[in-house]
Amino acid sequence: MKLEERVRNLSHEAAPTLVPPFPDADMMHVLDLLPPDERSRLLDIRTFLQNDVREASIDYWNKEEFPFELLGKLGAYGLGGLQTDGTSTLFKGLVYVEVARADVSLSALVGIHNELIVGMIDALGSQAQKERWLPGLTSFRQLGAFALTEPDHGSDIAGGVETTARLEQGEWVIDGAKRWIGSGTIADFALVWARDVADGQIKGFIVETNRPGYSATKICNKIGLRIMQNAHIELRSVRVPETNLLPGATSFSKANDLLRDSRAWVGWQAAGIQLAAFDIARAYSLKRKQFGRELAKFQLVQQQLAEILGNATASLGLMAHLARIQGDGKLEMVQAAMSKATTTRMARASVAMGRSLLGGNGISSDYEMGKLLGDAEILYTYEGTYEINSLIVGRAVTGKSAFV
Structure with a gap:
């Protein structure tokens, strides 16, 4: 059932009609930094996402189901190959913004897929592994x-990996458990990080999900990113060929650059969710009437709209500068951590203001803002919690580690 049909059946006032993003939301003209061809492509992607994904995502989010039929469309618009198609770092980031603006769960899928799956095989995989997996x-x-993450190790995962791998007669035997693994129940393979018992190094392995001993259980009842199929994975003496080891991932330090970049990627998501909050709040304030006039005419409402847009604009500006640094090959973990922490803090505040502006309707996913409220909490937590990212910055500016 379409959103409008479902809402008409509710007893409360009808939800506002979905409208395209406010055309002037890019207050500082970040899109103008793109060359014309990338800008045109980005606008085409935005139109597709707003027309075909945004509204459709609501029911999937409510049901915690994955929209498999959208994968082909995402692929047709090139969203599966952003890491390898030669487009600019800024373009890739702004695509992440637009996907998050339509649905944050799918932006997590697109981002992790590019930054940590395609990116890792392209950067650290063998030629045979690239030929086997990258086209699909x-x-x-x-x-x-x-x-990577395990049931008992999240923020301390770099030194706490308990999953093991041992080489036996040309095969790696992997034992352990992983937790909160995106797409773990629907993926064709998992990039599993395990500690080699021979040398103690943490290494990366391609583990096809149909191998005996691999099991994945969907984590249910999440308050956000409900479309993303997070899993608890058990690996019980899973055997993979020796060639399934990523040759460039023979120590955990080899993955640091990709993990740093994926941390920065969340900053783009945070900008996108804030633009979504602005889109929804603005549309609602122009439709909803109280005390005989539109909400948009009230001073406090205009103040909240201005603050949401200000936060989104500040996040976009910060991320545009980060893209420049990243494109020059100068991005450091402290910059990625600061960007992730700052933008997700503002996203949490922006979405909370949006929920307040919608009043009681702000807690319903039918009006979308309640959906964003849960999703913002996930952004605040994953790819390094707000606190851990803040401590990374604190360590850099003081020279003192406060982790232990």
């Missing part, structure tokens, strides 16, 4: 899962 991945005909 970049077209979204295949999915991968990035399996």
Whole structure:
């Protein structure tokens, strides 16, 4: 059932009609930094996402289901190959913004797919691994899962990996468990990080999900990113060929650049969710009437709209500068951590203001803002919690570690 049909059946006032994004939301003309061809492509992607994804995502979010039929469309618009198609770092970031503006769960899928799956195989995989997996991945005909976090290790995962791998007669035997793994129940393979018992190094392995001993259980009842199929994974003596080891991922330090870039990627998501909050709040304030006039005519409402847009604009500006640094090959972890922490803090505040502006309707996913409220909490937490990212910055500016 379409959103409008469902809402008409509710007893409360009808929800506002969805409208395209406010055309002047890019207050500082960040899109003008793109060359004309990338700008045109970005606007085409925005139109597709707003028309075909945004409204459709609501029911999937409510049901915690994955929209498999959208994968082909995402692939057709090139969203599976952003990491390898030669477009600019800024363009890739702004695509992440637009996907998050339509649905944050799918932006997580697109971002992790590019930054940590396609990116890792392209950067650290063998030629045979690239030929085997990249064509299907970049077209979204295949999915991968990035399996690093464990049930007892999140923020301390770099030194706490308990999953083990041992080499036996040309095969790696992997034992352990992973937790909160995106796409873990629907992926064709998982990139599993395990500690080699021979040398103690943490290494990356391609583990096809149909191998005996691999099991993935969907994590249900999440308050956000409900479309993303997060999984608890058990690996019980899973055997993979020796060639499934990523040759460039023979120590955890080899993955640091990709993990740094994926941390920065969340900043783009945070900008996108704030633009979504602005789109929804603005449309609602122009339709909803109280005390005989539109909400948009009230001073406090205009103040909240201006603050949401200000936060979104500040986030976009910060991320545009980060893209320049990243494009020059100068991005450091402290910059990625500061950007992630700052933009997700503003996103949390922006979405909370949007929820307040919608009043009681702000807690319903039918009006979208309640959906964003849960999603913002996930952005605030994953790819390094707000606190951990803040401590990374604190360590850099003081020279003192406060982690332990």
